[in-house]
Amino acid sequence: MRVEQGLTQRQLAEPVYTPAYISTLESGRVRPSDDALRHLAGRLGVAFDELATGRSARLVTELRLRLTEAQRTFAVGEAEAAAEQYAELLVEAETQGLAGEQAAALLGLGECALETGELVAGRQYFERAEACLADAPLPARVPALRGRAVAHYLAGELRYAVYLLETTLDELNRGGLHDPDALLLLYASAIGPYMDMGAHARAAQAAEFALALAPQSGDPALVARMHRSVARTLVAEGRLAEADASLAKAAELYRGLQIRTELANCHWMRGYVYAQDGQLERAEEELREALGMLSAKRAALYSSQVAVELADVLHRRGKSDEAAALLHGVLDDLSPERGAVHSAAAHRLLGIIAEDARRTEDAEEHYVRALSLLERAGAAGDLADLCRLLGDLLRRTGRVEAALDAYRTGLGHRTAPGTTTLGPAPAQPPL
Structure with a gap:
């Protein structure tokens, strides 16, 4: 110099x-x-x-600006392009020895991997980000912990996902680390696994806490994501108008932020709400819109999950052949390790379609495959419903003892406590 x-x-x-x-x-x-x-x-x-x-202060500033640009690239739905940007930034951050920037790049790579369905890679990125932030306060590590939990959730490991989220919530709340953004992120992320596990009361409580925390958050994207998650609990409680209003708020925020991935997810959830309310034509419109947006961004895993829900609506509208074709087309993209709950839902629906067509053996095969997937995931509510379907099929074909076994299994799942392996719910935040 x-x-x-x-x-x-x-x-x-x-x-x-x-x-x-x-x-x-x-x-x-x-x-x-x-x-x-x-x-x-x-x-x-x-x-x-x-x-x-x-380290040059100018270079550090430029690196942070480029991280922001990568975040914007991801937000508008270009996950692959964003991943390339994050990978370059990660190398530069490692060269400069910038732990915070390394963690930001790794978090970005993790989110991109979740978007494209590479769940193992995504989890590994989040684990590396957490390691970079090992000496940072817990609120700074929450995005990495939440990313790990979502990767496990999407892989069908519901109980472990909830375990990660609940232990982090307990540590934050009991330790007096009241960070609204961190708490909001965790509570909103827990709603999906809770619902799939049949723990509706706990999902409703998480939604209540999330709504109370939202006014304290300075992150509009996070608030929008929360509204989308809360809509699931409102649907479960039959409060469909409120659920639709919550999703409308989320969509408005996402449009303002130009975050196409989350906007697609809003269409997805609105389709789910309309389907639950019996408004099948509107449900089909919303789900097709979501599928088109996600497919355009090559978000394979999410696209497959939307396709399963669209197939259910098509079947209920009398378009069973189109529904079956859609399901067969996406099953290759789903597996026990990638979207176990939706993979099971696809087999369940194919079983119903086969049963309607009097193809009993095909129906039984699909039900049994769905049962195996759901048992691994621990989705209690879906398991109970599937056991009923299988029991009805076995009873109609004269296998009464086997039907009774299926019904007993279903009752066991239905009467199991709607909780996690931890027992008590997480500590309440100091609202």
Whole structure:
């Protein structure tokens, strides 16, 4: 820097130090004190941190601006392009030794991986981000922990996903770490797994806490995501008008932020709401809109999940052949490790379609495959319903004892406590 600026060693040293001292610093024989570094930084017109760490403040600022640009790329639905940006930024952050920026790049890569259905890679990115932030306060680590939980949830590991979310919530609440954004993110993320596990009371409580925390959050995207999650609990309670209003708020926020992925998810949830309310034509319109938006962004896993729900609506509208074709087309993209609950739902619906067509053996095969997927995921409510379907099929074909076994299994799932492996619910936030 001295040579670039045309300064002599004497000019850099004076009036506090000698040219000989500057010479020893430049040759690496002596380590400068903080006072010396401050003097030199002032003479060179740079920040103290730049001399102390060897990192250019300008380069760090540019790196952070490019991280923001990558976030924007992801937000408008270009997950693959965003992943390329994040990968480049991760290398630069590692070279510069910037732990916070490394974590941000890894979080971005994790979100991109979830978007494209690469759940194992996504979980690994979130684990690395958490390791980068090992010395940071818990609220700073919440996005990485939440990312890990979502990866496990999408893989069908509902109980472990809830375990991660609940233990983090307990640590935040019991430790007095009242961070509204962190708490809102965790409560909103827990709603989906709770609903799939049949723990509707706990899902409703999480939604209540999330709604109470929303006014304290400074992140409109997070608030919009919360509204989308809360809609699920409102549907379960039969409060369909409120659910639709919540989704309308979310969609408005997402449009303002130009976040197409989440906007697609709003169409998805509105389709779900209309389907629950029996408004099948409107449900089909919303789900087709969501499927088109997600497919355009090549969000394979989410597209497959929407396709399953669209197939259910098509079947209920008398379009069973189209529904079956759609389900067969997406089953290859779903597996026990990628979307177990929706994979089971696809087999369940194919079983119903086969039963309607009097193809009993095909129906039984689909029900049994769905049962295996749901048992692994621990989706109690769906398991109970499936056991009833299987029991009815077995009874109609004269296998009464096997039907009784299926009904008993279903009753066991229905009467199991709608809780997680932890027992008590997480501590309540200090609202």
